[in-house]
Amino acid sequence: xxxxxxxxVSKFADAILFSSLLNSTNPYFIIGAxxxxxxxxxxxxxxxxxxxxxxxxxxxxxxxxxxxNPLPSAKPSLAVIYALASKYLGMRALYLEGGSGASEPVPxxxxxxxxxxxxxxxxxxxxxVSPERARSAARAxxxxxxxxxxxxxxxxxxxxxxxISASEGRRAPKRV
Numbered sequence: 001x002x003x004x005x006x007x008x009v010s011k012f013a014d015a016i017l018f019s020s021l022l023n024s025t026n027p028y029f030i031i032g033a034x035x036x037x038x039x040x041x042x043x044x045x046x047x048x049x050x051x052x053x054x055x056x057x058x059x060x061x062x063x064x065x066x067x068x069n070p071l072p073s074a075k076p077s078l079a080v081i082y083a084l085a086s087k088y089l090g091m092r093a094l095y096l097e098g099g100s101g102a103s104e105p106v107p108x109x110x111x112x113x114x115x116x117x118x119x120x121x122x123x124x125x126x127x128x129v130s131p132e133r134a135r136s137a138a139r140a141x142x143x144x145x146x147x148x149x150x151x152x153x154x155x156x157x158x159x160x161x162x163x164i165s166a167s168e169g170r171r172a173p174k175r176v
Contacts, residue, residue: 010044011044013046022082023069025068052094080116087120106126
């Protein structure tokens with residue numbers, strides 16, 4: 001599970017992406033919410049997968065709500081230093097978020113640059129609305145691709161089939 005806030009923890013989940021919004025300007029999203037939700041995760045005996053969460057661009061609701069200092073898409077080196085920080089903090093997963101409903105995904109050059117330095121589970125999402133964009137993210141090094149908003153579109157099934165086909169042949173994600 002990937003909860004949006006502390007009330008999203010469920011004892012019925014097998015695992016939780018226990019995320020820290022690393023480029024937030026508000027400590028609540030970096031560690032506060034995690035502290036508030038930690039006991040619920042412990043009591044429910046949910047496997048916790050520590051995850052760094054990075055938001056790109058200025059247009060997303062995620063960035064607005066999470067009060068982020070958004071990473072510029074044209075500066076992969078900034079994503080790399082955050083990825084290394086995430087790695088050194090012991091985060092086994094890293095989510096590169098283009099933003100819910102973003103018009104453009106995280107650029108393949110950024111995913112590729114991060115992949116060179118980050119060997120954990122690499123997730124990307126936001127703006128992946130076509131097989132071509134999914135293929136590009138997978139070839140750049142993403143282990144998992146998030147396509148949440150697509151599933152809210154009428155007739156999404158055909159596009160989803162194309163995205164799955166475009167992503168086939170990609171190496172299997174690492175066990176985190």
